[in-house]
Amino acid sequence: MSDLLKALDQIIxxxxxxxxxxxxxxxxxxxxxxxxxxxxxxxxxxxxxxxxSFWLTNNYPSLMLExxxxxxxxxxKSIWSIFRKETFKVVNSxxxxxxxxxxxxxxxxxx
Amino acid sequence: MIKGAHGTCISNYEKILEFGFEPxxxxxxxxxxxxxxxxxxxxxxxxxxxSIGWWAFAKNRGDYSKAKNTNCGVIYVNFGIDEDxxxxxxxxxxxxxxxxxxxxxxxxxxxCTDEELSKIYDMFVNDLEEALKKExxxxxxxxxxxxxxxxxxxxxxxxxxSCYVARDASCVNIEKGEVIYE
Numbered sequence: 001m002s003d004l005l006k007a008l009d010q011i012i013x014x015x016x017x018x019x020x021x022x023x024x025x026x027x028x029x030x031x032x033x034x035x036x037x038x039x040x041x042x043x044x045x046x047x048x049x050x051x052x053s054f055w056l057t058n059n060y061p062s063l064m065l066e067x068x069x070x071x072x073x074x075x076x077k078s079i080w081s082i083f084r085k086e087t088f089k090v091v092n093s094x095x096x097x098x099x100x101x102x103x104x105x106x107x108x109x110x111x
Numbered sequence: 112m113i114k115g116a117h118g119t120c121i122s123n124y125e126k127i128l129e130f131g132f133e134p135x136x137x138x139x140x141x142x143x144x145x146x147x148x149x150x151x152x153x154x155x156x157x158x159x160x161x162s163i164g165w166w167a168f169a170k171n172r173g174d175y176s177k178a179k180n181t182n183c184g185v186i187y188v189n190f191g192i193d194e195d196x197x198x199x200x201x202x203x204x205x206x207x208x209x210x211x212x213x214x215x216x217x218x219x220x221x222x223c224t225d226e227e228l229s230k231i232y233d234m235f236v237n238d239l240e241e242a243l244k245k246e247x248x249x250x251x252x253x254x255x256x257x258x259x260x261x262x263x264x265x266x267x268x269x270x271x272x273s274c275y276v277a278r279d280a281s282c283v284n285i286e287k288g289e290v291i292y293e
Binding site for chain 1: 205212234242
């Protein structure tokens with residue numbers, strides 16, 4: 001245990017020696033461990049919410065085809081509007097991060 | 112002996128029983144396979160309910176949208192590890208204190224989104240592995256209980272339930288599976 005705690009002290013010391021830019025680069029370079037949450041791509045999300053799919057594709061026809069041409073904030077606000085919940089977040093062009101719609105709003109973030 | 116339970120849909124459950132677990136690159140406490148933890152058989156009912164609660168949460172979230180059978184399966188395991196070398200208990204008070212310092216330094220000095228908070232956990236373990244020149248097969252942490260399972264765990268007294276994250280699936284020994292119908 002003492003070796004482990006000493007190693008942790010050294011790790012924390014090393015963080016302090018880094019510039020903010022170096023620390024940001026270290027953070028950005030670490031690519032695993034991010035919560036993927038829904039792990040649901042746009043199409044599977046839409047297929048499980050047929051009415052929403054109809055509304056969104058009517059308003060943003062390129063969404064289903066190209067997945068990239070609509071600004072994420074617009075999509076996100078549209079989804080908030082549909083479900084009257086601000087707990088859905090668009091993560092990237094291929095996936096949606098959304099939380100359980102059954103009173104688990106805070107769980108996904110807390111966990 | 113350290114044990115764990117993992118809830119998932121039947122399609123995944125069947126694959127796991129046949130081929131074993133495969134660590135995910137993402138998770139609330141970094142990469143790995145996640146298990147609700149216990150060491151006494153008297154607590155098996157609690158981890159069973161936690162596993163079912165997790166499955167319900169994941170199902171509602173859409174995780175199993177492509178699965179053929181979305182009913183619930185719970186897999187019970189034990190961990191074949193050398194606790195002195197393969198195991199890191201991030202919840203032990205001294206290590207957890209260091210983690211909080213580490214976490215605060217990263218949060219305070221980087222542009223970190225909500226989705227990336229869990230990455231700090233993974234970085235912490237990686238940095239420690241690098242410093243000690245070893246790899247931890249199993250991490251102990253705590254994760255809030257899914258709401259549907261809260262009533263089964265005395266969280267007000269014990270805190271969030273134990274969770275084991277197997278970063279190396281070779282340490283996971285499957286004991287048995289249980290199919291749970293909706």
